[in-house]
Amino acid sequence: MDDTHEVSTGEPSDGATASERPGSVMPRRAAMAGVGAIAVSGLALAGCQVEDGGNGGGGGGNGDGDGGDGDGGNGDGGNGDGSGESIANTDEIPVGGGVVFDDEGVVITQPTEGEFKGFSATCTHQGCTVAGVADGTINCSCHGSKFSIEDASVVNGPAERPLDERALSVNGNSLTLG
Incomplete structure (x- = not known):
């Protein structure tokens, strides 16, 4: 049996072979191999999807894979918002003032002795990072907004x-986000 399937072009046969008529004949094996390659590549891509915790079910496959070397997923994932790491000691934050931590995007204030508050360092007006803390307010130098060190309420527009509140933990002399 011939492995080719002739496609009619509407022209009379001239006796030419398939290789002499490009595009008019496609071997079945080539067609099936192409379909198989597409299906396998689809399964390979599906295997690269990021898991979101659901059980999404599995899809067939022939079990011929080697399973990988098991080296992935061993990183710590970074600290994102800095949670878990001490960003300051309590004695670094002045009573009645505060400090802006640019890298963490947070302002820590100490309105009264031993009371520490954490707020976002991003001004709610146009997203500038606040510049500092002085005279009982957190100050944005972009447009002059001022926020209370006690609750980050707007003192001056x-x-x-x-400012958004940020969770802050005090453990001994250590201040930690989260």
Whole structure:
């Protein structure tokens, strides 16, 4: 049996072979190999998807893979918002003032002795990073907004919303986000 399937071009046969008529004949094996390659590549791509915790079910496959070397996934994932790491000692934050930590995107204040607060360092007016803390306010130098060191409420606009609060833990002399 011939492994080719002739495609009619509407022209009379001239006796030419398949290789002499490009595009008019496609071997079945080539067609099936192409379909198989597409199916296998689809399964390979599906294997690269990021898991989201669901059980999504598995799809067939022939079990011929080697399973990998098991080296992936051993990183710590970074600290994201800095949670778990001490970013300051309590004695670094002045009573009645505060400090902006640019890298962590946070302002830590100490309104009264031993009371520490954490707020986002991003001004709610137009997203500038606040510049510093002075005279009982957290100050944005971009447009002059000022926020209370006690609760980050707006003391002076143009900002209309307070700074977002950030969770802050005190453990001995250590201040930790999260």
